[in-house]
Structure formats: structure tokens, C-alpha cells
Amino acid sequence: MEVRTRFAPSPTGYMHIGNLRTALYAYLHARKNGGKFLLRIEDTDQARLVEDSVKVIYESLRVTGLEHDEGPDKGGPVGPYVQSERRPIYREYAEKLLKEGHAYRCFCEKEEKTEKPADEEQEGLLLGYDGRCGRLSEAEVQANLAKGLPFVIRQKIDKEGSTTFNDFVYGPITVEHKQLDDQILLKRDGYPTYNFANVVDDHLMGITHVMRGCEYISSTPKYILLYKAFGWEIPEHIHLPHILDQSGKKLSKREGSAALSDLLNKGYLPEAVLNYIALLGWNPGTEQEFFTKAGLIEKFDIARIGKAPAMFDETKLSWLNAQHVKALTPEAAHKLFLKFYPEKIVKEFDAVKLTGFIQGKVEKLSDLPAMTAFLAQLDEQYSTELFVHAKNKTTLEGSKAVLKDLEGILNALPSWEYAFILAAVKAYADAKGAKLGPVMWPLRIAISGQAVTPTGAVEIAELLGKPETLRRITVAIGKL
């Protein structure tokens, strides 16, 4: 049977990283098995509709390359793919349940949600709706209908017995029916609840593997009961452990890293994000950690999804991102870097060369401005103490002398190419009978004004150009 998975987000306005991982796994499983990956929009809560948020979903899927085969924008054989456009379908199936005694109309007011007698609670009986409308006689129902009372449709659950389903990752899970309340299937406004729409749509859309967060585990028996009431085949259920923040709580958007857009804005590559979240709850069974999307498709296996929740660790994401940046072609890297370079760098420097120098040293793209700021503007207030470096045996006086010599030597250079500059500095060091370090150190400090630079002295000098290099050397000599 063809594998069909789906990503069914509700339009909230941003793409939560946990949801993205669910989408990823569903996508990978479909691709791995030559199946179909569908997108379904779950917009059944009219009160929570957020303008344009469906666009965020499309954009997130596009930028990460999680292409769906069927969906609202692409069509497909089992549409419509937006739940708000499927209302007649839910109505039809709800009525079928009504007719067959698996559901009933509930005329209770919203607030009437009935307190349970204390002793009943102590016995561990259900806390939810008490099912009173389920006990209405046909005559009472008709009378309420005749009065035009508004109603919802609830699932009728016999409180005897239990239901067991087999979760693909968590194994068999059993819940006593008395724990299950008569959940609402169709709301007063005619829209279905998630609980109902999900079951109906997953079945009608031929979903073979239902993947979702593990917060649905407890409710799944209710869905199983629905499948059974309809006489439908039960799909494979794959519940995924949560992704937690650094403090062990559920990743929230307040943290600033819960949304895909946050991560992208920080300069993480989409593929690195995919790679990282894939590893949160799944492993390939080998020691490989670097994966392209194609590599993930090749190696992904739902059998290796774990049960324990995982903490989101941005430090490791950074490392993985650096691996992906390194793996980029120079052209691709430059195109990306250009978006993060300060304007002045792009305008006044050979940015292509710069990219070449630092591609292997960039962790995340948003570091670029800080990494390159010294090129555009020398902070002349830097401490002269930087010239003193024990390992390279440099001192203040020595540095001054070296810089004075270098000033003349570099000024006399006929060409400002990397090789010429390096050769000249080397020749000078040789003549002095010194190693390169004692000469390069003062030079680099002088022209960068900082202890740590993303690249070496000669590269910096080449980027800076002759006049600016000499100017900075002069400034340094003046300071010393």
C-alpha cells in the first residue's frame, strides 16, 4: 500500500520548530517509501484565525524544501485540503454517528460544564462533561430542536471497558473508557473540533501514518473509538516526543528560537536546521551526524525514533550550521553572506575574496557583521597591550620597530597581491633572522585593532588595500 503522510498545521502565524520536525519526519517517511506527503490546513478555530498565517506555512515548507505533493495550493484527489472548506463533509459524518448512536446532541450552555460531585472525582471518574445530554429522551431532543436551541454534537463513549492501540514508537497504550469524556465533535458554529476533523480527514485522505506530537497520546483512544464507530481501518500512529527548551520546558516562542523564522533570522541555514532537528528524537544508528536533506531521506527510518523528550541546544545547532556553511560551494556561500555583510563591506571591499577567507570559520551568518566590522572601521582606541604576545615573543618596543620597518617595505611594494605581501613580510623576517610570528603578530594587531580576527594578517592587508593598511600601521606607530 502506498505510504501517505500528512502535515496538518493550524495557521498560528509562525512555524514552531516542533511542528517543523513533525513535518520533516512525515516528509522523510513519505519520500523514503516513495509515498505521498500532503499538506492540510486545520483552520477550524474561527476565533484564532491569524491573518496571512497560511502564507507562513507555505513559506516555511518552501524554504526548507519540504515539498508537499498534495495541498490547498497544489490540489489533489482528496481535496479540499483546508478544513474550513470541508464543513459539509464533517456534518455528514457527524450525522451518520448520530444516526448510529455513536454521538448525541448536547444542548448545554458552554459555561454549564458541570462540576462533578467531589466523591466522584475521588474515585477517579472523568472530570470532563458529565454526559447528561446523552441521557435525553428522543422526545426531549425533539422538543429542544423545535425550540431552536443551539447544540453541539458529542461523541458517545460507553464508560465500560478500555481501548488499546499500538503506538509505533511508544508501544501498546491502554486507557480506561471512564477516563474518556464525551468530547465535542461538531461545535455550535458548525465547525468540527480537531478531534473529529482529524479522524475524518486522515481516513478520507488515505493517510497511512499519522504523525503528531505526543500530547495527543491520551486522546488517541477516543480517536480509535471513532475509527471503530465508522468501521474504518486504523492507520499507524506515530507519536513524537517533545522538544524542550534549555530549562527543560516545552519550547515556547518567547525563547526566541522556537520559530523557524527566528532561527533563519539568526543566520542558520535551513538545511542545517533540518539536520539538527532531525537528530532531536531520531538517530541513524551510525555515528553520522551531518546530513543533507537527501541524506536524511536515504537514512531515515521511523523505527529509530526515540521516546524521550530532547532539549534544544543552540550550541550544537551552531556547530552543525558551521559544517553546512563549510560544505557550501564558494558561490553559494557568497550569495548567502552577501545578505549579512554590512553595506560598507560590500561596497568598498572585495567581498568575494573575504568570503573565501572566512567561509570555513563562520558559525552562523548573523555573526558576519561583527566578524567583519574591523575591516570597515578601525577602532583606534584599541589597547596597545594587544601587541604584547608571549608566544610570539612580541613587546611594545619590538612591535614599534617591526611596524616602522614594515611601513617602508610595504610602501615600496609594486603590487598589492597576497603573494607579494606575504613574500615581502617573509623576506623581512628572514633578514631579521626571526620567525614569521613575531612579525605577523604586530602587523595583524596594527591593521585590525583586535586580538581575534577571522583571518590572517596578510589576508587582512590585502582586503584593506595598500593606503588603508599603511594608514593603520602609521596609527599604530603613533600609539606605541
Added chain:
RNA sequence: GGCCCCUUCGUCUAGCGGUUAGGACGCUGCCCUCUCAAGGCAGAGAUCACGGGUUCGAAUCCCGUAGGGGCCGCCA
């Protein structure tokens, strides 16, 4: 409160009855090097949440306990 689930280095994880409990990030040190990185090498870091069993033998199987998470919405 009831029910469900989870628990191996700080973090992500391997492990599926016999391993010196392996790898990765991070951390420390060394090497390399025109700096820092990167790269290479090395090291520290886990009494496998705890307590009982079962077994010749348990991180692995069973039962408890504790801690954490989830569900109990006309949200999804």
C-alpha cells in the same frame, strides 16, 4: 486529583542479557599555524534516576518508588 508517557556524561544520543558503557556538541590540554578559529590528537565528564527482584550474569527483563512531561477546552 485521575489517567498516560518518559528517565544512559551538562546537552543530543548508541546500547536491545556478557562492552574497558561507544560517538557528537560543549569543556580542558597538546600539535599545526601569520592570530583566533578550522583541522589533527589526547583528556576530564555517566555508581546507566532510585530500590527490590529474575538470572551464572542486567543499562538492557519484571515490580515498585521518585522526579519530569502530557491529557482531562465548543484549542489544536
